Amino acid sequence: MSKQHYKVATYKAQMSVGYLVKRAHSLMLDIMEPVIEQRGFSFVQYVVMSALRDGIAMNPKTICAQFRHDSGALTRVIDQLAERGLLERTRRDRDRRKVELQLTPAGRETIESIIPLVVAKLNEVLSDFSKEEVQELLRLLIKLNTTLQAHVDPSRVAVEA
Amino acid sequence: MSKQHYKVATYKAQMSVGYLVKRAHSLMLDIMEPVIEQRGFSFVQYVVMSALRDGIAMNPKTICAQFRHDSGALTRVIDQLAERGLLERTRRDRDRRKVELQLTPAGRETIESIIPLVVAKLNEVLSDFSKEEVQELLRLLIKLNTTLQAHVDPSRVAVEA
DNA sequence: GCATAATAGCTGCCAAAGCAGTAATTGCCG
DNA sequence: CGGCAATTACTGCTTTGGCAGCTATTATGC
Numbered sequence: 001m002s003k004q005h006y007k008v009a010t011y012k013a014q015m016s017v018g019y020l021v022k023r024a025h026s027l028m029l030d031i032m033e034p035v036i037e038q039r040g041f042s043f044v045q046y047v048v049m050s051a052l053r054d055g056i057a058m059n060p061k062t063i064c065a066q067f068r069h070d071s072g073a074l075t076r077v078i079d080q081l082a083e084r085g086l087l088e089r090t091r092r093d094r095d096r097r098k099v100e101l102q103l104t105p106a107g108r109e110t111i112e113s114i115i116p117l118v119v120a121k122l123n124e125v126l127s128d129f130s131k132e133e134v135q136e137l138l139r140l141l142i143k144l145n146t147t148l149q150a151h152v153d154p155s156r157v158a159v160e161a
Numbered sequence: 162m163s164k165q166h167y168k169v170a171t172y173k174a175q176m177s178v179g180y181l182v183k184r185a186h187s188l189m190l191d192i193m194e195p196v197i198e199q200r201g202f203s204f205v206q207y208v209v210m211s212a213l214r215d216g217i218a219m220n221p222k223t224i225c226a227q228f229r230h231d232s233g234a235l236t237r238v239i240d241q242l243a244e245r246g247l248l249e250r251t252r253r254d255r256d257r258r259k260v261e262l263q264l265t266p267a268g269r270e271t272i273e274s275i276i277p278l279v280v281a282k283l284n285e286v287l288s289d290f291s292k293e294e295v296q297e298l299l300r301l302l303i304k305l306n307t308t309l310q311a312h313v314d315p316s317r318v319a320v321e322a
Numbered sequence: 323g324c325a326t327a328a329t330a331g332c333t334g335c336c337a338a339a340g341c342a343g344t345a346a347t348t349g350c351c352g
Numbered sequence: 353c354g355g356c357a358a359t360t361a362c363t364g365c366t367t368t369g370g371c372a373g374c375t376a377t378t379a380t381g382c
Contacts, residue, residue, distance in 0.1 A: 003284060003287070003288055003290075003292070004284060005283065005284050005290070005292070005295050006280045007280065008276055008277050008280050011279075011280050012215045012217075013208070013211045013212065013217075014215070014217065015299065016279075016283065017185075017287070017295075017298065017302070018186075018189045020299065020302035020303065020306060021182055021185045021186045021302065022228070022229075023228070023229060024178075024182045024186075024302060024305050024306050024309060025179075025182045025183045025185075026229040027229070027306065027310060027312075028179045028183070028309060029183075030313045031309060031312055032179060042338095044338090044339095047174070050174045051174065054173050054174055054175070056174075056175065059360085059361095060360080060361065060362095061359085061360060061361080067180075067183075067184070068183075068184060068187040068188070069339085070338095070339055070341085071360085071362080072339080072341080072342095072361090072362070073338065073339050073340075074361095075361065075362055075363085076338085076362095095347075095348070095359090096346080096347055096348085097348065097359060097360040097361070098347095098360060098361085099360080099361065115169055116169050119167045119168065119169050119172050122166065122167050122177065122178070122179070123164060123165060123166050123167055124312075125308060125309060125312050126164065126166050126178070126308075127164055128304070129164075129166070129304070129305075129308075133301060133304075134166050136301065137178065137298075137301040137302075137305070138176065138178065138181065140297065140298040140301070141178070141181035141182065141185060141298075143290070143294075144185050144290075144298070145181060145185050145188065147286060147287075147289050148185060148189060148192060148286060149188060151192055151285075151286050152188055152191045152192060205368095220330085220331090221330075221331065221332095222329085222330060222331080231369055231370055231371080232331070232332080232370095233332070233333075233370075233371080233372095234368070234370075235331095236331065236332055236333085237332095237368090256329090256330085256377075256378070257330095257376080257377055257378085258329060258330040258331070258376065258377045259330060259331085259377095260330075260331065323382105324381100325380100325381090325382090326379100326380080326381085326382100327378105327379080327380070327381095328380085329376100329377080329378075329379085330375100330376085330377080331374105331375090331376090331377105332373105332375080333372105333373085333374080333375100334371105334373090334374100335373100336369105336371080336372105337368105337371100338367105338369085338370095339366105339367085339368080339369090340365105340366080340367075340368090341364105341365085341366075341367090342363105342365085342366100343362105343363085343364090344361105344362080344363080344364100345360100345361090346359100346360085346361090347358100347359080347360080347361105348357105348358080348359075348360095349356100349357080349358070349359085350355100350357075350358090351355095351357100352353105352354090352355090352356100
């Protein structure tokens with residue numbers, strides 16, 4: 001069934017999507033972390049606040065799935081943010097297993113002040129790319145994520161939020 | 162100078178290249194690690210052997226740069242592989258600071274036996290993609306890596322191997 | 323030629339993610 | 353309704369990568 005995108009005889013790691021994606025991720029981190037830390041936050045802390053800002057993930061479970069972060073590790077990140085008064089935990093009445101996360105005004109203000117820095121840096125590093133190239137890159141990456149997700153978790157083919 | 166690929170008002174993390182690349186990397190790991198571990202190796206161990214097989218990186222320094230792995234951590238991975246008799250360290254005569262890494266016959270046999278599994282899995286997860294899509298994805302990722310690299314390390318604009 | 327800087331690899335320590343196991347709650351199915 | 357499975361969040365332990373410092377060797381500048 002699988003097409004012959006790669007062949008054993010000619011395969012080199014540097015032409016592998018896996019390698020390229022790993023490297024891009026690592027480089028992106030090196031670029032973004034200083035931006036975030038200059039505001040006094042770690043990258044994961046930023047990611048959590050960003051998820052809440054976008055209103056897509058409101059509980060730890062969803063954030064874990066979205067950003068593929070360990071559940072235990074996430075608990076501790078949430079602890080840190082809660083201690084600094086940037087978000088609040090509330091048990092849901094409907095399902096008391098679930099925790100609902102909500103940015104405090106301070107938290108919202110914080111993340112809103114960081115976003116422009118991130119956007120600016122993103123635009124800066126993408127300045128060599130045309131609009132069309134970025135669009136195509138996003139499309140292909142989204143498609144890649146979708147198919148990879150299906151391979152990791154074949155049961156749920158549909159995406160989760 | 163920077164184009165307006167992203168705007169503050171409309172920015173959502175899920176449309177960020179950073180997010181997409183991070184997620185793809187994580188998913189790819191989840192898919193590939195079982196493949197490698199089924200042969201009794203960790204993913205990093207595979208990466209090191211793969212680098213030596215491709216003949217692109219022959220010393221720790223280059224592997225670190227290529228795969229963006231920590232120098233100290235890499236030393237320990239090399240230790241593991243050396244103990245299992247899969248590679249050998251030899252100090253270079255030219256520059257005795259450098260260590261030359263070389264796969265043993267056993268090591269070469271091992272990595273050659275793993276490559277087909279990796280290639281098969283790659284082709285499997287990319288089966289929804291057309292040849293053209295994969296080509297374009299690779300091109301864009303390589304371009305991305307190059308520009309990101311320039312931002313991380315502005316001194317050396319030229320790529321290294 | 324000598325002192326200083328730079329490079330390559332290694333070691334120890336620390337922080338953070340990964341993993342497994344736990345408790346509380348809810349869903350499911352007889 | 354009752355018992356078992358599943359879900360959600362959390363807590364300790366382990367593993368691993370990141371970081372700083374160290375040694376040995378080479379390059380550089382005076």
